[in-house]
Amino acid sequence: MLSSSTEMITVKNISKYYERKIALSSLSFSINKGELVALIGPSGAGKTTLLNTLATIVKPDEGFLTITGIPFEKLTNRKLLAKKIGIIRQQFDLVGQLSVIHNVLAGRLADWGLFKSLLSLLLPQEKEAALKALERVGLSDKKLEQTAKLSGGEQQRVALARLLLQKPEIILADEPVASLDPARAEDILSMLTTLVKEENQTLVTSLHSVEYARKYFTRIIAIKNGQVFFDLPVHEVSDSLLAHLYQLKEQSDHDES
Numbered sequence: 001m002l003s004s005s006t007e008m009i010t011v012k013n014i015s016k017y018y019e020r021k022i023a024l025s026s027l028s029f030s031i032n033k034g035e036l037v038a039l040i041g042p043s044g045a046g047k048t049t050l051l052n053t054l055a056t057i058v059k060p061d062e063g064f065l066t067i068t069g070i071p072f073e074k075l076t077n078r079k080l081l082a083k084k085i086g087i088i089r090q091q092f093d094l095v096g097q098l099s100v101i102h103n104v105l106a107g108r109l110a111d112w113g114l115f116k117s118l119l120s121l122l123l124p125q126e127k128e129a130a131l132k133a134l135e136r137v138g139l140s141d142k143k144l145e146q147t148a149k150l151s152g153g154e155q156q157r158v159a160l161a162r163l164l165l166q167k168p169e170i171i172l173a174d175e176p177v178a179s180l181d182p183a184r185a186e187d188i189l190s191m192l193t194t195l196v197k198e199e200n201q202t203l204v205t206s207l208h209s210v211e212y213a214r215k216y217f218t219r220i221i222a223i224k225n226g227q228v229f230f231d232l233p234v235h236e237v238s239d240s241l242l243a244h245l246y247q248l249k250e251q252s253d254h255d256e257s
């Protein structure tokens with residue numbers, strides 16, 4: 001069994017450049033099992049680049065990264081990666097033409113390959129697991145509907161059910177509620193953080209809403225200009241720090257006047 005202080009993500013001096021632009025500049029932090037981390041910061045700060053780096057989709061130009069102790073370079077096996085990392089995005093990443101239950105079964109895709117995943121409805125055990133996952137996200141009655149016909153909030157619940165089948169150790173979510181209205185956004189965040197706690201997983205989510213970050217997460221890492229601006233437990237994040245994080249110009253620019 002992993003103890004509560006197990007390091008799930010370790011990032012040391014990571015930098016990423018796009019042509020001459022610095023997207024990430026020597027970032028370092030570590031995240032332990034069970035933490036609920038919100039990444040916040042102004043537009044263009046580097047949140048998506050950082051999440052994509054943690055997902056091993058973007059390769060850092062400098063520094064090193066380990067996921068559950070495994071170095072970035074060794075995380076090339078798709079099956080292994082799917083056991084370690086699950087991803088949720090704003091766009092849900094579901095196949096609209098397929099039924100809800102088929103999309104949930106796609107959580108097994110890395111283990112099975114597409115063909116078996118699509119045939120999986122014939123396997124009663126797997127169907128049972130998918131139905132249970134749909135029950136947990138409150139969508140049992142929609143299991144046979146075409147996914148594209150569901151509302152945005154419901155589609156994000158399908159994505160959560162799919163993650164329940166995938167059972168990754170770490171969940172990375174990039175603006176998972178950006179396209180939802182406030183009531184549905186809270187519904188999804190509350191469900192996501194509850195499931196992560198129940199499954200003893202680790203969550204890193206980028207968010208535009210500081211209010212949601214404070215309400216649902218245990219730790220906030222603020223990114224500004226590709227650097228860590230602050231990294232604190234939620235209860236230590238003050239309004240003045242947040243004002244500094246989001247202000248358009250540094251105070252010193254105005255000091256001479």
Ligand SMILES: Nc1ncnc2c1ncn2[C@@H]1O[C@H](COP(=O)(O)OP(=O)(O)OP(=O)(O)O)[C@@H](O)[C@H]1O
Pocket residue numbers: 018019021022023041042043044045046047048049050
């Ligand atoms: N593929 C790319 N090519 C060139 N520049 C990029 C690329 N991806 C990101 N950038 C640049 O890197 C910086 C960080 O972008 P990133 O998308 O990570 O920020 P963000 O904090 O997620 O922003 P937002 O909150 O608006 O989504 C930006 O200046 C962006 O223009």
